[in-house]
Amino acid sequence: EAAVTQSPRNKVTVTGGNVTLSCRQTNSHNYMYWYRQDTGHGLRLIHYSYGAGNLQIGDVPDGYKATRTTQEDFFLLLELASPSQTSLYFCASSDWGRAETLYFGSGTRLTVL
Amino acid sequence: QQKVQQSPESLSVPEGGMASFNCTSSDRNFQYFWWYRQHSGEGPKALMSIFSDGDKKEGRFTAHLNKASLHVSLHIRDSQPSDSALYFCAASEPSNTDKVVFGTGTRLQVSP
Numbered sequence: 001e002a003a004v005t006q007s008p009r010n011k012v013t014v015t016g017g018n019v020t021l022s023c024r025q026t027n028s029h030n031y032m033y034w035y036r037q038d039t040g041h042g043l044r045l046i047h048y049s050y051g052a053g054n055l056q057i058g059d060v061p062d063g064y065k066a067t068r069t070t071q072e073d074f075f076l077l078l079e080l081a082s083p084s085q086t087s088l089y090f091c092a093s094s095d096w097g098r099a100e101t102l103y104f105g106s107g108t109r110l111t112v113l
Numbered sequence: 114q115q116k117v118q119q120s121p122e123s124l125s126v127p128e129g130g131m132a133s134f135n136c137t138s139s140d141r142n143f144q145y146f147w148w149y150r151q152h153s154g155e156g157p158k159a160l161m162s163i164f165s166d167g168d169k170k171e172g173r174f175t176a177h178l179n180k181a182s183l184h185v186s187l188h189i190r191d192s193q194p195s196d197s198a199l200y201f202c203a204a205s206e207p208s209n210t211d212k213v214v215f216g217t218g219t220r221l222q223v224s225p
Contacts, residue, residue, distance in 0.1 A: 090157070
C-alpha cells in the first residue's frame with residue numbers, strides 16, 4: 001500500500017505566523033494533493049501537483065502557497081496564518097493515469113491562535 | 114456551493130444491520146465516483162470506485178450509480194462495529210480525473 005507521511009502531526013501558531021506543512025510519498029506517484037478537512041465542508045482541495053516544479057490551483061487556494069520540490073516531496077506554506085486556517089490538513093498522492101485512487105497521509109492538525 | 118452532496122449527515126445502525134449512504138452531484142460533468150472511509154485519527158482510505166451505471170459489489174459493500182440522476186449510493190450489509198467511521202463520496206470529470214472533489218461526509222455508528 002502507498003505510503004504518505006506528513007509532518008508535523010500537530011502544529012500551533014499565532015495569527016500572522018509562518019507555517020510549513022510537509023508531505024513525502026515513497027511510491028513514485030506523480031500526483032500529490034493538499035486538502036483541508038472541516039466539519040460541514042468535508043475535504044476541500046487547496047493545491048495539487050503533477051510532478052516536481054508543477055503546481056495546480058485547487059478550489060480553496062487563498063492564503064496558501066505550495067511547492068513540489070521533488071517527486072516525493074510536497075510542501076504547503078501559510079505565510080501569514082489566520083484563525084480561519086485552523087483545520088486538519090491532509091496530503092494525498094496518486095499514480096499517473098485516469099481515475100486513480102488517492103492515498104492519504106495521517107494528517108496535520110493546525111491551530112492558529 | 115458544494116458540488117457533491119451527501120446524506121444523511123449521520124447514521125446509526127445495529128451490528129448486523131444494513132447501512133446506506135447517498136451522494137448526489139450538482140455538476141453533470143462528474144461521471145466518476147469513489148467511496149472513501151475515514152476512521153478516527155486516520156486519513157481517508159478508498160473503499161471502492163464506480164464509473165459505470167448499475168451495481169458494483171465488493172464483499173459486504175455494494176455501490177450503485179445512476180448517471181442520469183447523478184446519484185450514487187453505498188450499502189454495507191452485516192455492519193460491524195469496525196465499520197463505524199466517516200464515509201466520503203468523491204467525484205471527478207472523465208476529462209480531468211486529477212482533480213477529485215469530496216462531499217461533506219456521513220458519520221456511521223454501528224452499535225454492538
